Amino acid sequence: MKVLITGGAGFIGSHTVDALIARGDEVVILDNLQKPVHLKGKPEYLNPAAEFRLGDVRDKTQLLQALKGVDAVIHLAAYQDYLPDFSTFFSVNTVGTALLYELIVAERLPIKRVVVATSQAVNGEGLYMCSTHGLQAPKSRPEEQLQLGDWEHHCPVCGEVMQWQWTSESFSNPENQYALSKQAQEQIALTFGRRYEIPSVALRYSIVQGPRQSFYNAYSGACRIFALHYYFGKAPTVFEDGRMLRDFVNYKDVVRANLLALDDGRMIGQAYCVGGGKAHSVLDFAKVVARISGHPDLLPSLPGEYRFGDTRNSCSDISKLTALGWSPKHTVEESVQAYVSWLKEQADVQDIFEFAERNMRALNVVRQSKVLAGQ
Numbered sequence: 154m155k156v157l158i159t160g161g162a163g164f165i166g167s168h169t170v171d172a173l174i175a176r177g178d179e180v181v182i183l184d185n186l187q188k189p190v191h192l193k194g195k196p197e198y199l200n201p202a203a204e205f206r207l208g209d210v211r212d213k214t215q216l217l218q219a220l221k222g223v224d225a226v227i228h229l230a231a232y233q234d235y236l237p238d239f240s241t242f243f244s245v246n247t248v249g250t251a252l253l254y255e256l257i258v259a260e261r262l263p264i265k266r267v268v269v270a271t272s273q274a275v276n277g278e279g280l281y282m283c284s285t286h287g288l289q290a291p292k293s294r295p296e297e298q299l300q301l302g303d304w305e306h307h308c309p310v311c312g313e314v315m316q317w318q319w320t321s322e323s324f325s326n327p328e329n330q331y332a333l334s335k336q337a338q339e340q341i342a343l344t345f346g347r348r349y350e351i352p353s354v355a356l357r358y359s360i361v362q363g364p365r366q367s368f369y370n371a372y373s374g375a376c377r378i379f380a381l382h383y384y385f386g387k388a389p390t391v392f393e394d395g396r397m398l399r400d401f402v403n404y405k406d407v408v409r410a411n412l413l414a415l416d417d418g419r420m421i422g423q424a425y426c427v428g429g430g431k432a433h434s435v436l437d438f439a440k441v442v443a444r445i446s447g448h449p450d451l452l453p454s455l456p457g458e459y460r461f462g463d464t465r466n467s468c469s470d471i472s473k474l475t476a477l478g479w480s481p482k483h484t485v486e487e488s489v490q491a492y493v494s495w496l497k498e499q500a501d502v503q504d505i506f507e508f509a510e511r512n513m514r515a516l517n518v519v520r521q522s523k524v525l526a527g528q
């Protein structure tokens with residue numbers, strides 16, 4: 154097979170490139186080496202056996218050239234930071250995907266599979282259960298509530314604290330520019346795929362972890378920030394009360410899901426959550442990073458800060474994909490170990506740390522509640 158991987162110079166893309174080449178496929182990469190992801194230029198880890206094309210998924214000529222002669226596409230190129238340039242998210246993530254389908258249809262390209270990476274962010278706050286009023290789909294928690302250090306979701310009818318639920322791909326409740334653009338991308342892939350008989354699969358990844366994740370993306374959050382702090386022997390800050398839950402998935406498991414989506418005809422026309430299958434509190438996750446970084450006694454601080462727009466809990470129900478035989482095989486500890494080892498190999502960790510700190514402040518998303526959550 155000859156496979157085009159858009160965004161193939163990035164974190165998930167480059168590992169997918171390696172896996173495809175290892176099994177004997179031919180790979181073309183289309184990537185514009187977007188900054189700040191590739192702040193220092195073309196990454197050294199790029200597989201020399203892949204054909205690299207510097208180009209933008211929004212550029213008709215460049216995308217068409219990259220598509221010529223390929224059998225399948227794994228579409229990973231995306232704009233992902235949390236900056237308020239709303240239109241860029243739609244331009245790259247949504248328009249770029251529409252152009253991909255436009256060219257396949259217009260040029261009658263014999264593409265046998267398109268795999269599109271969407272995101273758990275499409276789920277928004279996900280589903281919650283009120284013991285009296287049943288399932289609820291809450292919006293973001295109001296600012297006034299967070300100011301009081303009240304972190305949980307309350308039932309909109311009775312105000313009772315609700316229980317989070319594993320949320321599947323049948324649910325969507327996007328609440329920010331990235332999530333909206335990703336939901337539209339997913340709909341484009343599944344709708345045009347069905348309508349024009351272009352076999353398509355959408356994969357909603359949870360938080361993916363592992364080496365090669367850019368140090369310069371604000372979104373690559375917890376693992377990078379915690380690992381950087383512990384590298385310098387500093388205690389990181391954990392937001393809210395630290396008890397918000399996330400499911401983290403190892404990059405090797407995501408690569409296996411990408412390959413399955415290329416190969417398994419049962420997946421065509423469907424969206425699938427690709428997650429780690431376990432809920433971890435952010436505080437416990439920070440302690441894992443502390444231990445693996447060699448600072449088990451350096452506890453994170455909990456000053457009662459919160460991030461504007463953060464979800465309380467984000468945990469994906471992966472049963473639809475596990476029913477096909479895929480399951481996450483790698484632990485959070487393995488992901489953190491691999492990431493920390495990779496961080497230690499970097500020559501410019503001080504620069505990375507300063508960039509991360511500056512970026513967080515510039516984003517202006519961290520806010521202080523009136524209540525101290527304590528240590």
Ligand SMILES: NC(=O)c1ccc[n+]([C@@H]2O[C@H](COP(=O)([O-])OP(=O)(O)OC[C@H]3O[C@@H](n4cnc5c(N)ncnc54)[C@H](O)[C@@H]3O)[C@@H](O)[C@H]2O)c1
Binds near residue numbers: 163183271
């Ligand atoms: N990493 C995660 O935790 C995560 C979670 C959910 C979904 N995803 C999705 O997975 C995909 C890959 O994410 P990643 O973590 O590898 O990101 P990444 O930033 O490491 O890689 C994305 C790549 O796309 C390229 N790119 C950006 N804009 C482009 C454009 N206009 N034209 C061509 N190339 C462009 C970048 O240069 C980069 O190499 C994305 O679609 C992302 O939304 C990632």
